[in-house]
Amino acid sequence: MKKAKVLFFIYQMGGGGAARTLLNIINNLDRDKFSPMLVTLNFDGSYESEIKEDVKFLKLPTRRLSKSIFQLAKIIKEEQVDLVFSTIPRVNTIAILATMLSFSKAKSVVREADNLGGDFKTNLQLLGFGMMYKLSNQVISLSEGVKENLINKYKVKATDIKVIYNPVDLKSIRNKVERGQIPAEHQSIFDSSDKIVVTAGRLVDQKDQRTLVSAFAKVNPQISSRLVILGEGPLKEELERQAAELNITDRVHFIGFQSNPYIYFEKADLFVLSSKHEGFSHVIAEALATGTPVVSTDCKSGPAEVLNKGEYGFLSKVGNVDDLAENMLHVLSLNDQQTIEIIQKGYERAHHFDAKKIVQQYEEVFLNTLTK
Incomplete structure:
Protein backbone atom coordinates (compact mmCIF):
# COMPACT_ATOMS: atom_id res chain seq x y z
CA MET A 1 0.00 0.00 0.00
CA VAL A 168 0.57 12.13 25.96
CA ASP A 169 3.84 10.38 25.12
CA LEU A 170 4.14 8.29 28.29
CA LYS A 171 7.27 6.50 27.09
CA SER A 172 9.06 9.77 26.35
CA ILE A 173 8.01 11.22 29.72
CA ARG A 174 9.31 8.15 31.57
CA ASN A 175 12.63 8.36 29.73
CA LYS A 176 12.99 12.07 30.50
CA VAL A 177 12.23 11.53 34.19
CA GLU A 178 14.68 8.62 34.47
CA ARG A 179 17.51 10.24 32.52
CA GLY A 180 16.95 13.87 33.44
CA GLN A 181 18.53 15.75 36.30
CA ILE A 182 17.53 18.99 38.01
CA PRO A 183 20.15 21.64 37.07
CA ALA A 184 22.55 22.58 39.86
CA GLU A 185 21.17 26.14 40.07
CA HIS A 186 17.70 24.77 40.93
CA GLN A 187 18.73 21.87 43.15
CA SER A 188 18.58 23.85 46.40
CA ILE A 189 14.83 24.42 45.88
CA PHE A 190 14.23 20.69 46.18
CA ASP A 191 16.80 19.95 48.89
CA SER A 192 14.74 21.51 51.68
CA SER A 193 11.96 19.84 53.69
CA ASP A 194 9.42 22.28 52.19
CA LYS A 195 6.49 21.03 50.16
CA ILE A 196 6.94 21.81 46.46
CA VAL A 197 4.10 23.22 44.35
CA VAL A 198 4.80 23.43 40.62
CA THR A 199 3.00 24.98 37.66
CA ALA A 200 3.93 25.27 33.99
CA GLY A 201 2.66 27.49 31.20
CA ARG A 202 3.06 30.80 29.47
CA LEU A 203 3.02 33.77 31.85
CA VAL A 204 -0.07 35.29 30.25
CA ASP A 205 -3.55 36.33 31.38
CA GLN A 206 -5.17 33.08 30.22
CA LYS A 207 -3.07 31.01 32.62
CA ASP A 208 -3.92 33.35 35.53
CA GLN A 209 -0.82 32.76 37.64
CA ARG A 210 -1.89 35.86 39.62
CA THR A 211 -4.58 33.78 41.34
CA LEU A 212 -2.10 30.97 41.97
CA VAL A 213 0.46 33.31 43.56
CA SER A 214 -2.24 34.77 45.84
CA ALA A 215 -3.47 31.28 46.77
CA PHE A 216 0.08 30.15 47.50
CA ALA A 217 0.53 33.15 49.82
CA LYS A 218 -2.37 31.73 51.89
CA VAL A 219 -0.99 28.18 51.83
CA ASN A 220 2.62 28.89 52.80
CA PRO A 221 2.02 30.15 56.38
CA GLN A 222 0.10 26.93 57.14
CA ILE A 223 2.40 24.48 55.35
CA SER A 224 5.98 25.57 54.67
CA SER A 225 6.26 25.34 50.90
CA ARG A 226 7.78 26.67 47.69
CA LEU A 227 6.14 27.58 44.39
CA VAL A 228 8.07 26.71 41.23
CA ILE A 229 6.82 28.47 38.09
CA LEU A 230 7.98 27.06 34.74
CA GLY A 231 7.42 29.26 31.69
CA GLU A 232 8.14 32.60 30.10
CA GLY A 233 5.83 35.45 29.17
CA PRO A 234 4.96 39.14 29.37
CA LEU A 235 3.54 38.95 32.92
CA LYS A 236 6.74 37.81 34.60
CA GLU A 237 7.66 41.20 36.09
CA GLU A 238 4.10 41.77 37.30
CA LEU A 239 4.05 38.36 38.99
CA GLU A 240 7.42 39.05 40.60
CA ARG A 241 6.07 42.34 41.97
CA GLN A 242 3.01 40.53 43.28
CA ALA A 243 5.18 37.98 45.08
CA ALA A 244 7.19 40.85 46.63
CA GLU A 245 4.04 42.64 47.80
CA LEU A 246 2.87 39.39 49.45
CA ASN A 247 6.28 38.93 51.11
CA ILE A 248 6.88 35.55 49.47
CA THR A 249 9.68 36.46 47.05
CA ASP A 250 12.03 33.91 48.63
CA ARG A 251 9.33 31.25 48.29
CA VAL A 252 8.41 31.75 44.61
CA HIS A 253 10.88 30.59 41.97
CA PHE A 254 10.60 31.70 38.33
CA ILE A 255 12.78 29.27 36.39
CA GLY A 256 11.66 29.96 32.82
CA PHE A 257 10.90 27.48 30.05
CA GLN A 258 12.38 24.03 30.59
CA SER A 259 12.67 21.51 27.76
CA ASN A 260 12.31 18.74 30.34
CA PRO A 261 9.61 19.95 32.76
CA TYR A 262 8.85 16.39 33.86
CA ILE A 263 11.81 16.15 36.23
CA TYR A 264 10.36 19.16 38.07
CA PHE A 265 6.84 17.67 38.09
CA GLU A 266 8.11 14.36 39.43
CA LYS A 267 9.97 16.03 42.31
CA ALA A 268 6.95 18.15 43.28
CA ASP A 269 4.26 17.36 45.84
CA LEU A 270 1.55 19.08 43.83
CA PHE A 271 0.92 20.43 40.33
CA VAL A 272 -1.49 23.38 40.01
CA LEU A 273 -3.17 24.77 36.89
CA SER A 274 -4.90 28.13 37.45
CA SER A 275 -6.13 28.84 33.89
CA LYS A 276 -9.19 30.88 32.91
CA HIS A 277 -9.80 28.68 29.86
CA GLU A 278 -8.22 25.63 28.22
CA GLY A 279 -9.01 23.37 25.33
CA PHE A 280 -7.84 20.16 26.94
CA SER A 281 -4.96 20.94 29.31
CA HIS A 282 -2.21 18.69 28.11
CA VAL A 283 -0.01 19.68 31.03
CA ILE A 284 -2.22 18.23 33.77
CA ALA A 285 -2.36 14.90 31.93
CA GLU A 286 1.44 15.01 31.80
CA ALA A 287 1.62 15.85 35.51
CA LEU A 288 -0.53 12.80 36.28
CA ALA A 289 1.85 10.72 34.16
CA THR A 290 4.78 11.78 36.37
CA GLY A 291 2.96 10.72 39.54
CA THR A 292 2.12 14.21 40.74
CA PRO A 293 -1.28 15.04 42.31
CA VAL A 294 -3.18 17.78 40.47
CA VAL A 295 -5.30 20.75 41.49
CA SER A 296 -6.84 22.69 38.61
CA THR A 297 -9.41 25.35 37.98
CA ASP A 298 -12.67 23.99 36.59
CA CYS A 299 -12.32 26.18 33.53
CA LYS A 300 -13.87 25.59 30.13
CA SER A 301 -13.30 23.04 28.94
CA GLY A 302 -10.46 20.58 29.39
CA PRO A 303 -9.58 20.03 33.05
CA ALA A 304 -12.95 18.56 34.08
CA GLU A 305 -12.63 16.05 31.22
CA VAL A 306 -9.01 15.17 31.96
CA LEU A 307 -9.76 14.77 35.68
CA ASN A 308 -13.19 13.21 35.00
CA LYS A 309 -15.09 15.80 37.04
CA GLY A 310 -12.74 15.53 39.99
CA GLU A 311 -12.25 11.76 40.13
CA TYR A 312 -8.53 12.02 39.32
CA GLY A 313 -7.73 15.44 40.77
CA PHE A 314 -9.26 18.46 42.48
CA LEU A 315 -11.20 21.19 40.71
CA SER A 316 -11.43 24.80 41.93
CA LYS A 317 -13.55 27.75 40.85
CA VAL A 318 -11.90 29.95 38.22
CA GLY A 319 -10.24 33.03 39.72
CA ASN A 320 -11.21 32.06 43.28
CA VAL A 321 -8.12 32.44 45.49
CA ASP A 322 -9.69 30.89 48.61
CA ASP A 323 -11.06 27.85 46.78
CA LEU A 324 -7.73 27.20 45.07
CA ALA A 325 -5.82 27.60 48.35
CA GLU A 326 -8.21 25.23 50.13
CA ASN A 327 -7.68 22.48 47.56
CA MET A 328 -3.92 23.01 47.61
CA LEU A 329 -3.87 22.74 51.40
CA HIS A 330 -5.99 19.60 51.26
CA VAL A 331 -3.57 17.78 48.94
CA LEU A 332 -0.45 18.96 50.79
CA SER A 333 -1.96 17.76 54.09
CA LEU A 334 -2.72 14.19 52.95
CA ASN A 335 -0.96 11.31 54.69
CA ASP A 336 1.41 9.00 52.80
CA GLN A 337 -1.21 6.33 52.05
CA GLN A 338 -3.73 8.86 50.75
CA THR A 339 -1.04 10.43 48.54
CA ILE A 340 -0.04 7.03 47.13
CA GLU A 341 -3.67 6.30 46.25
CA ILE A 342 -4.01 9.63 44.39
CA ILE A 343 -0.75 9.01 42.52
CA GLN A 344 -1.86 5.52 41.44
CA LYS A 345 -5.18 6.87 40.17
CA GLY A 346 -3.28 9.57 38.28
CA TYR A 347 -1.14 6.97 36.51
CA GLU A 348 -4.31 5.09 35.64
CA ARG A 349 -5.89 8.19 34.10
CA ALA A 350 -2.75 9.18 32.19
CA HIS A 351 -2.85 5.87 30.32
CA HIS A 352 -6.19 6.88 28.80
CA PHE A 353 -4.23 9.50 26.83
Whole structure:
Protein backbone atom coordinates (compact mmCIF):
# COMPACT_ATOMS: atom_id res chain seq x y z
CA MET A 1 0.00 0.00 0.00
CA LYS A 2 1.29 3.45 -0.92
CA LYS A 3 2.12 5.56 2.10
CA ALA A 4 0.03 8.67 2.57
CA LYS A 5 2.14 11.83 2.72
CA VAL A 6 0.90 14.03 5.58
CA LEU A 7 2.09 17.63 5.85
CA PHE A 8 1.88 19.10 9.37
CA PHE A 9 1.72 22.91 9.42
CA ILE A 10 2.19 25.08 12.48
CA TYR A 11 3.42 28.61 13.24
CA GLN A 12 6.53 27.31 15.03
CA MET A 13 7.63 24.27 17.04
CA GLY A 14 7.76 26.36 20.20
CA GLY A 15 7.14 25.47 23.81
CA GLY A 16 3.34 25.46 23.74
CA GLY A 17 0.79 22.68 23.90
CA ALA A 18 -0.10 22.78 20.20
CA ALA A 19 3.52 22.19 19.16
CA ARG A 20 3.87 19.40 21.72
CA THR A 21 0.74 17.72 20.37
CA LEU A 22 2.05 17.88 16.81
CA LEU A 23 5.38 16.48 17.98
CA ASN A 24 3.65 13.52 19.65
CA ILE A 25 1.51 12.79 16.59
CA ILE A 26 4.39 13.08 14.13
CA ASN A 27 6.78 10.93 16.15
CA ASN A 28 4.22 8.18 16.82
CA LEU A 29 2.58 8.04 13.38
CA ASP A 30 2.73 4.57 11.79
CA ARG A 31 5.54 4.74 9.23
CA ASP A 32 4.14 1.77 7.34
CA LYS A 33 1.04 3.82 6.46
CA PHE A 34 2.18 7.44 6.59
CA SER A 35 5.11 9.60 5.56
CA PRO A 36 5.07 12.75 7.73
CA MET A 37 6.63 16.10 6.90
CA LEU A 38 6.61 19.31 8.92
CA VAL A 39 6.40 22.92 7.72
CA THR A 40 6.70 26.00 9.96
CA LEU A 41 7.31 29.70 9.51
CA ASN A 42 10.87 30.99 9.85
CA PHE A 43 11.14 30.66 13.64
CA ASP A 44 13.28 28.46 15.84
CA GLY A 45 11.29 26.23 18.18
CA SER A 46 12.32 24.42 21.34
CA TYR A 47 10.82 21.09 20.20
CA GLU A 48 12.69 20.94 16.88
CA SER A 49 15.47 18.81 18.36
CA GLU A 50 12.94 16.14 19.36
CA ILE A 51 11.52 15.58 15.87
CA LYS A 52 12.43 12.13 14.54
CA GLU A 53 15.17 12.13 11.91
CA ASP A 54 13.02 10.60 9.19
CA VAL A 55 10.67 13.62 9.17
CA LYS A 56 11.26 16.10 6.35
CA PHE A 57 11.30 19.52 8.01
CA LEU A 58 10.94 22.74 6.02
CA LYS A 59 10.84 26.36 7.18
CA LEU A 60 9.15 28.94 5.00
CA PRO A 61 11.23 32.09 4.34
CA THR A 62 8.76 34.33 6.19
CA ARG A 63 7.58 35.04 9.71
CA ARG A 64 4.17 36.30 8.59
CA LEU A 65 1.29 33.87 8.18
CA SER A 66 -0.34 36.05 5.52
CA LYS A 67 2.74 35.72 3.31
CA SER A 68 2.94 31.95 3.66
CA ILE A 69 -0.16 30.94 1.67
CA PHE A 70 1.36 30.62 -1.80
CA GLN A 71 4.67 29.26 -0.48
CA LEU A 72 2.80 26.53 1.39
CA ALA A 73 0.56 25.83 -1.63
CA LYS A 74 3.68 25.34 -3.76
CA ILE A 75 5.11 22.83 -1.30
CA ILE A 76 1.81 20.91 -1.15
CA LYS A 77 1.84 20.66 -4.96
CA GLU A 78 5.52 19.86 -5.45
CA GLU A 79 5.73 17.33 -2.61
CA GLN A 80 2.53 15.61 -3.82
CA VAL A 81 1.04 15.85 -0.36
CA ASP A 82 -2.05 13.75 0.31
CA LEU A 83 -3.25 15.45 3.49
CA VAL A 84 -2.54 18.74 5.28
CA PHE A 85 -2.98 18.83 9.06
CA SER A 86 -2.92 22.07 11.03
CA THR A 87 -3.90 23.50 14.39
CA ILE A 88 -4.74 26.96 15.86
CA PRO A 89 -7.43 29.09 14.05
CA ARG A 90 -5.27 31.48 12.00
CA VAL A 91 -2.89 28.71 11.00
CA ASN A 92 -5.88 26.54 10.07
CA THR A 93 -7.22 29.31 7.82
CA ILE A 94 -3.91 29.58 5.98
CA ALA A 95 -3.63 25.79 5.65
CA ILE A 96 -7.13 25.50 4.17
CA LEU A 97 -6.48 28.30 1.65
CA ALA A 98 -3.07 26.89 0.70
CA THR A 99 -4.54 23.42 0.19
CA MET A 100 -7.23 24.84 -2.11
CA LEU A 101 -4.74 27.01 -4.02
CA SER A 102 -2.35 24.10 -4.54
CA PHE A 103 -4.89 22.73 -7.08
CA SER A 104 -3.88 19.27 -5.99
CA LYS A 105 -5.60 16.19 -4.60
CA ALA A 106 -4.55 17.12 -1.06
CA LYS A 107 -7.20 17.17 1.64
CA SER A 108 -7.31 19.35 4.73
CA VAL A 109 -7.82 18.36 8.38
CA VAL A 110 -7.92 21.15 10.98
CA ARG A 111 -7.72 20.85 14.76
CA GLU A 112 -9.31 23.27 17.21
CA ALA A 113 -7.35 23.44 20.45
CA ASP A 114 -9.03 25.98 22.73
CA ASN A 115 -12.37 27.11 24.09
CA LEU A 116 -12.36 30.57 22.56
CA GLY A 117 -14.94 33.33 22.83
CA GLY A 118 -15.50 36.77 24.31
CA ASP A 119 -16.84 40.09 23.12
CA PHE A 120 -18.85 40.73 19.96
CA LYS A 121 -15.77 41.29 17.79
CA THR A 122 -14.12 38.07 19.00
CA ASN A 123 -17.26 36.00 18.47
CA LEU A 124 -17.68 37.50 14.97
CA GLN A 125 -14.12 36.44 14.22
CA LEU A 126 -14.91 32.90 15.37
CA LEU A 127 -17.82 32.81 12.92
CA GLY A 128 -15.30 33.71 10.21
CA PHE A 129 -13.02 30.87 11.27
CA GLY A 130 -16.05 28.58 11.25
CA MET A 131 -16.81 29.51 7.64
CA MET A 132 -13.25 28.53 6.73
CA TYR A 133 -13.43 25.29 8.72
CA LYS A 134 -16.43 24.27 6.64
CA LEU A 135 -14.12 24.31 3.60
CA SER A 136 -11.84 21.71 5.19
CA ASN A 137 -12.44 17.98 4.84
CA GLN A 138 -12.48 17.25 8.57
CA VAL A 139 -12.51 19.18 11.86
CA ILE A 140 -10.94 17.68 14.97
CA SER A 141 -11.74 18.94 18.45
CA LEU A 142 -9.46 18.05 21.36
CA SER A 143 -12.32 17.79 23.89
CA GLU A 144 -16.09 17.56 24.12
CA GLY A 145 -16.17 21.08 25.57
CA VAL A 146 -14.29 22.48 22.58
CA LYS A 147 -16.64 20.60 20.25
CA GLU A 148 -19.60 22.28 21.96
CA ASN A 149 -17.90 25.65 21.44
CA LEU A 150 -17.27 24.87 17.76
CA ILE A 151 -20.98 24.12 17.31
CA ASN A 152 -22.23 27.18 19.22
CA LYS A 153 -19.73 29.89 18.23
CA TYR A 154 -18.14 28.72 14.99
CA LYS A 155 -21.43 27.23 13.73
CA VAL A 156 -19.72 24.04 12.57
CA LYS A 157 -22.04 21.03 12.27
CA ALA A 158 -21.67 18.41 15.01
CA THR A 159 -21.44 15.70 12.35
CA ASP A 160 -18.35 17.40 10.87
CA ILE A 161 -16.42 17.28 14.18
CA LYS A 162 -14.44 14.37 15.58
CA VAL A 163 -13.24 14.54 19.20
CA ILE A 164 -9.73 13.22 19.83
CA TYR A 165 -7.99 13.95 23.12
CA ASN A 166 -4.40 15.15 23.21
CA PRO A 167 -1.77 12.42 22.98
CA VAL A 168 0.57 12.13 25.96
CA ASP A 169 3.84 10.38 25.12
CA LEU A 170 4.14 8.29 28.29
CA LYS A 171 7.27 6.50 27.09
CA SER A 172 9.06 9.77 26.35
CA ILE A 173 8.01 11.22 29.72
CA ARG A 174 9.31 8.15 31.57
CA ASN A 175 12.63 8.36 29.73
CA LYS A 176 12.99 12.07 30.50
CA VAL A 177 12.23 11.53 34.19
CA GLU A 178 14.68 8.62 34.47
CA ARG A 179 17.51 10.24 32.52
CA GLY A 180 16.95 13.87 33.44
CA GLN A 181 18.53 15.75 36.30
CA ILE A 182 17.53 18.99 38.01
CA PRO A 183 20.15 21.64 37.07
CA ALA A 184 22.55 22.58 39.86
CA GLU A 185 21.17 26.14 40.07
CA HIS A 186 17.70 24.77 40.93
CA GLN A 187 18.73 21.87 43.15
CA SER A 188 18.58 23.85 46.40
CA ILE A 189 14.83 24.42 45.88
CA PHE A 190 14.23 20.69 46.18
CA ASP A 191 16.80 19.95 48.89
CA SER A 192 14.74 21.51 51.68
CA SER A 193 11.96 19.84 53.69
CA ASP A 194 9.42 22.28 52.19
CA LYS A 195 6.49 21.03 50.16
CA ILE A 196 6.94 21.81 46.46
CA VAL A 197 4.10 23.22 44.35
CA VAL A 198 4.80 23.43 40.62
CA THR A 199 3.00 24.98 37.66
CA ALA A 200 3.93 25.27 33.99
CA GLY A 201 2.66 27.49 31.20
CA ARG A 202 3.06 30.80 29.47
CA LEU A 203 3.02 33.77 31.85
CA VAL A 204 -0.07 35.29 30.25
CA ASP A 205 -3.55 36.33 31.38
CA GLN A 206 -5.17 33.08 30.22
CA LYS A 207 -3.07 31.01 32.62
CA ASP A 208 -3.92 33.35 35.53
CA GLN A 209 -0.82 32.76 37.64
CA ARG A 210 -1.89 35.86 39.62
CA THR A 211 -4.58 33.78 41.34
CA LEU A 212 -2.10 30.97 41.97
CA VAL A 213 0.46 33.31 43.56
CA SER A 214 -2.24 34.77 45.84
CA ALA A 215 -3.47 31.28 46.77
CA PHE A 216 0.08 30.15 47.50
CA ALA A 217 0.53 33.15 49.82
CA LYS A 218 -2.37 31.73 51.89
CA VAL A 219 -0.99 28.18 51.83
CA ASN A 220 2.62 28.89 52.80
CA PRO A 221 2.02 30.15 56.38
CA GLN A 222 0.10 26.93 57.14
CA ILE A 223 2.40 24.48 55.35
CA SER A 224 5.98 25.57 54.67
CA SER A 225 6.26 25.34 50.90
CA ARG A 226 7.78 26.67 47.69
CA LEU A 227 6.14 27.58 44.39
CA VAL A 228 8.07 26.71 41.23
CA ILE A 229 6.82 28.47 38.09
CA LEU A 230 7.98 27.06 34.74
CA GLY A 231 7.42 29.26 31.69
CA GLU A 232 8.14 32.60 30.10
CA GLY A 233 5.83 35.45 29.17
CA PRO A 234 4.96 39.14 29.37
CA LEU A 235 3.54 38.95 32.92
CA LYS A 236 6.74 37.81 34.60
CA GLU A 237 7.66 41.20 36.09
CA GLU A 238 4.10 41.77 37.30
CA LEU A 239 4.05 38.36 38.99
CA GLU A 240 7.42 39.05 40.60
CA ARG A 241 6.07 42.34 41.97
CA GLN A 242 3.01 40.53 43.28
CA ALA A 243 5.18 37.98 45.08
CA ALA A 244 7.19 40.85 46.63
CA GLU A 245 4.04 42.64 47.80
CA LEU A 246 2.87 39.39 49.45
CA ASN A 247 6.28 38.93 51.11
CA ILE A 248 6.88 35.55 49.47
CA THR A 249 9.68 36.46 47.05
CA ASP A 250 12.03 33.91 48.63
CA ARG A 251 9.33 31.25 48.29
CA VAL A 252 8.41 31.75 44.61
CA HIS A 253 10.88 30.59 41.97
CA PHE A 254 10.60 31.70 38.33
CA ILE A 255 12.78 29.27 36.39
CA GLY A 256 11.66 29.96 32.82
CA PHE A 257 10.90 27.48 30.05
CA GLN A 258 12.38 24.03 30.59
CA SER A 259 12.67 21.51 27.76
CA ASN A 260 12.31 18.74 30.34
CA PRO A 261 9.61 19.95 32.76
CA TYR A 262 8.85 16.39 33.86
CA ILE A 263 11.81 16.15 36.23
CA TYR A 264 10.36 19.16 38.07
CA PHE A 265 6.84 17.67 38.09
CA GLU A 266 8.11 14.36 39.43
CA LYS A 267 9.97 16.03 42.31
CA ALA A 268 6.95 18.15 43.28
CA ASP A 269 4.26 17.36 45.84
CA LEU A 270 1.55 19.08 43.83
CA PHE A 271 0.92 20.43 40.33
CA VAL A 272 -1.49 23.38 40.01
CA LEU A 273 -3.17 24.77 36.89
CA SER A 274 -4.90 28.13 37.45
CA SER A 275 -6.13 28.84 33.89
CA LYS A 276 -9.19 30.88 32.91
CA HIS A 277 -9.80 28.68 29.86
CA GLU A 278 -8.22 25.63 28.22
CA GLY A 279 -9.01 23.37 25.33
CA PHE A 280 -7.84 20.16 26.94
CA SER A 281 -4.96 20.94 29.31
CA HIS A 282 -2.21 18.69 28.11
CA VAL A 283 -0.01 19.68 31.03
CA ILE A 284 -2.22 18.23 33.77
CA ALA A 285 -2.36 14.90 31.93
CA GLU A 286 1.44 15.01 31.80
CA ALA A 287 1.62 15.85 35.51
CA LEU A 288 -0.53 12.80 36.28
CA ALA A 289 1.85 10.72 34.16
CA THR A 290 4.78 11.78 36.37
CA GLY A 291 2.96 10.72 39.54
CA THR A 292 2.12 14.21 40.74
CA PRO A 293 -1.28 15.04 42.31
CA VAL A 294 -3.18 17.78 40.47
CA VAL A 295 -5.30 20.75 41.49
CA SER A 296 -6.84 22.69 38.61
CA THR A 297 -9.41 25.35 37.98
CA ASP A 298 -12.67 23.99 36.59
CA CYS A 299 -12.32 26.18 33.53
CA LYS A 300 -13.87 25.59 30.13
CA SER A 301 -13.30 23.04 28.94
CA GLY A 302 -10.46 20.58 29.39
CA PRO A 303 -9.58 20.03 33.05
CA ALA A 304 -12.95 18.56 34.08
CA GLU A 305 -12.63 16.05 31.22
CA VAL A 306 -9.01 15.17 31.96
CA LEU A 307 -9.76 14.77 35.68
CA ASN A 308 -13.19 13.21 35.00
CA LYS A 309 -15.09 15.80 37.04
CA GLY A 310 -12.74 15.53 39.99
CA GLU A 311 -12.25 11.76 40.13
CA TYR A 312 -8.53 12.02 39.32
CA GLY A 313 -7.73 15.44 40.77
CA PHE A 314 -9.26 18.46 42.48
CA LEU A 315 -11.20 21.19 40.71
CA SER A 316 -11.43 24.80 41.93
CA LYS A 317 -13.55 27.75 40.85
CA VAL A 318 -11.90 29.95 38.22
CA GLY A 319 -10.24 33.03 39.72
CA ASN A 320 -11.21 32.06 43.28
CA VAL A 321 -8.12 32.44 45.49
CA ASP A 322 -9.69 30.89 48.61
CA ASP A 323 -11.06 27.85 46.78
CA LEU A 324 -7.73 27.20 45.07
CA ALA A 325 -5.82 27.60 48.35
CA GLU A 326 -8.21 25.23 50.13
CA ASN A 327 -7.68 22.48 47.56
CA MET A 328 -3.92 23.01 47.61
CA LEU A 329 -3.87 22.74 51.40
CA HIS A 330 -5.99 19.60 51.26
CA VAL A 331 -3.57 17.78 48.94
CA LEU A 332 -0.45 18.96 50.79
CA SER A 333 -1.96 17.76 54.09
CA LEU A 334 -2.72 14.19 52.95
CA ASN A 335 -0.96 11.31 54.69
CA ASP A 336 1.41 9.00 52.80
CA GLN A 337 -1.21 6.33 52.05
CA GLN A 338 -3.73 8.86 50.75
CA THR A 339 -1.04 10.43 48.54
CA ILE A 340 -0.04 7.03 47.13
CA GLU A 341 -3.67 6.30 46.25
CA ILE A 342 -4.01 9.63 44.39
CA ILE A 343 -0.75 9.01 42.52
CA GLN A 344 -1.86 5.52 41.44
CA LYS A 345 -5.18 6.87 40.17
CA GLY A 346 -3.28 9.57 38.28
CA TYR A 347 -1.14 6.97 36.51
CA GLU A 348 -4.31 5.09 35.64
CA ARG A 349 -5.89 8.19 34.10
CA ALA A 350 -2.75 9.18 32.19
CA HIS A 351 -2.85 5.87 30.32
CA HIS A 352 -6.19 6.88 28.80
CA PHE A 353 -4.23 9.50 26.83
CA ASP A 354 -1.23 7.35 25.86
CA ALA A 355 0.13 8.63 22.54
CA LYS A 356 0.08 5.16 21.00
CA LYS A 357 -3.70 4.91 21.52
CA ILE A 358 -4.52 8.51 20.62
CA VAL A 359 -2.38 8.59 17.47
CA GLN A 360 -4.20 5.49 16.21
CA GLN A 361 -7.39 7.58 16.36
CA TYR A 362 -5.67 10.30 14.30
CA GLU A 363 -4.52 7.69 11.79
CA GLU A 364 -8.09 6.42 11.44
CA VAL A 365 -9.37 9.95 10.79
CA PHE A 366 -6.59 10.61 8.26
CA LEU A 367 -7.35 7.42 6.34
CA ASN A 368 -11.11 8.02 6.40
CA THR A 369 -10.60 11.59 5.16
CA LEU A 370 -8.44 10.39 2.28
CA THR A 371 -11.20 8.05 1.11
CA LYS A 372 -13.97 10.67 1.25
